Amino acid sequence: MSALVRGGAMSLGGSLVSRAAGVAQSIVIARGLDPHRLGVFAIVNYVLALGGALVDLGVPVAATKLVAEFRVTRPTALRRLLGILAGFSVLLATAGALLFLVGAEPLSRFYREPDLAPLFRLGAALLFTALIGAVLSGAVQGMRRIDTLATVAAIKAVVALGATLVLLPSLGLVGVIGASIVAEAVAWPLNGRPLRQALSVVPSTGDDGLSAGTVVKRALALSVPVVLNGLVVWGGAWFVRSYLAREAGYDAVGYFHVADACARLLLLLPLAVAVPFLPALSESIALGREAATQMVEGALRLTLFAVAPAGAFLSLAAEPVVRVVYGDAYAGSAAAVTSILVLAATFQALGVMVWSTLVAAGLTWSGFAVQAGGQVALVALTVALVPGYGLGGVGVAAVAAALATAGVGLAVVRAQLGVRLTTVRGALGVSGVGWLAAGALWAIGATGWVPATALAAVVVLLQFQRLARNERSWILARVRWPGFAVQR
Secondary structure, eight states: OOOHHEEEEEEHHHHHHHHHHHHHHHHHHHHHHHHHHHHHHHHHHHHHHHHHHSSSSSSSHHHHHHHHHHHHHHHEEEEEHHHHHHHHHHHHHHHHHHHHHHHHHHHHHHHTTTTHHHHHHHHHHHHHHHHHHHHHHHHHHHOOHHHHHHHHHHHHHOOOHHHHHHHHHHHHHHHHHHHHHHHHHHHHHHHHHHHHHHHHOOOOOOTOOOOOHHHHHHHHHHHHHHHHHHHHHHHHHHHOOOOOOOOHHHHHHHHHHHHHHHHGGHHHHHHHHHHHHHHHHHHHHHOOHHHHHHHHHHHHHHHHHHHHHHHHHHHHHHHHHHHHOOOGTTTTTHHHHHHHHHHHHHHHHHHHHHHHHHHHHTTTHHHHHHHHHHHHHHHHHHHHHHHHHHHHHHHHHHHHHHHHHHHHHHHHHHHOOOOOOOOHHHHHHHHHHHHHHHHHHHTOOOOOOHHHHHHHHHHHHHHHSSOOOOHHHHTTTTTTTTEEEEOO
C-alpha cells in the first residue's frame, strides 16, 4: 500500500506538471501563430497522433504488461524480451516514418495546403522518436519505476515548452515540431539509464527458450483493444479537424483548436487522478465488489465536485479568459465555441473515470465499444451540423457525443460492476441545474468574471453537500482556512 500511495502521488505530481507545461506550450503556440497557421498545426498534430496510434500497434502497453510479468515469472528471459520488443518497435517506427516521408506530398494535396508537405516530412522524425520513447516508458513502467516515469514526463514537457519558446519566433511551425523532437530525444536517456540499472540486478542465464515470434504474437494479442481504442479516439478528433478545414477553412480549425484546448483545462484533474485511480481500483476489485463499488461512486462524485463548478465558471467567463490567455485574435470566435465545449468536457471527465473503471475491471473491450460508439456519433453529427452551423455545429456535436459516451459508459459500469448510480444522481442533478443557470445567464448576456465566479461558488457549495460524509471530512481535513486549521 505504501508503494501504491507513493507511486500514485508521484504520478499525480508528474502528470500535473507535464499537463500544466503542455497548456503553457499551447498558449505560446497560439500567441505565436495566426489562426490560419494554428489550424495547419492542428492538422499536422492530429494526423501524426492518428498515425502513431496505428503504427505502434499498442506495443508500449504490451511492453508494460510483459515486462512486469517476466520480471517475476521468467527473470532470466527479461533481457531477451526487451531486446525483441526494442527491435520490433524500431521496425514499426521506421516503417511509420517512411510512410510519412512518402505520403507527405499526397497528404498536402489532400488538404490543399502546400505548406503541409515539409511539416509532414519533419513529422516523420517526430513519429520515430516518439514511438521509441513510448516503448522505453512502457518498459520502465513494467519495472515499477513510477517515480522515473513521473519525473521524465515532467522534464519532457518543460523541455518542449522551453524549446518552443526558443524556436517558434524564428522557425514558426517547423520550430514547434522541432521542439517536440528535442523533448523526445531528451527523454530517451532519462528512461534508458534507470532501465539499465534495473536490468543490472536481474539474473540473466540465457533466453529461457524465448523466441521472437512468441513475444510478437503475445504483444499483439494484448494490444489489440488498446490499438482500436486509440484509432477511434484519435480518428474522431482527426476527422473533425479535417472536415472543418475543408468546409470552413484553416482559420476555423485554429479557433476550434484554441477552444478545445481551453475547455480541456477541465480534464487536468480527472486525467491526472486516473493514473493512481486505476491500480487502486484494481486492488479494490480484488478485495471485493463492495469495496470497488464504493470507490467508483466516490470517484464520480469527486469528479463532478471538481469539474462542474469549473465548467460553470468557464462557460460564462470564456471571452475574458480566452482574451487574457490566448490574445485578442481568438477572443471572438474561439470564445463562443469554448462556452459550448466546456459542457462536452464535463461529460468527458466522467468518461475518463468510466474508461479507467472498465480497464481496472478487465472490461477493456466494453470500454472500447463505449468509446467507439461516441466517436461514431461525433463524426456523424459533425457531418450533419458543420455545413449549416460551422463552429457552433462542431460544439453541439461534441456535447452530444460526449453525453452519449458518458451515459452509455455509466450504464455499462452499473450493469457490469453493480455501481449504484443513485448515490451519484444528486451530484448529476446539481451539475444539470448549474448548466441550466449558466445557459440562462448566457442568453441574457450576463457573462464575465463576476457572474461566472458567483455561479461557480453556488455550484461548489451545492456539490459539496452531495458528497458522502467521509468525503466532506476528507476535503475539510486538507483545507486551511484563514484563522484556523481543520485537523486531520
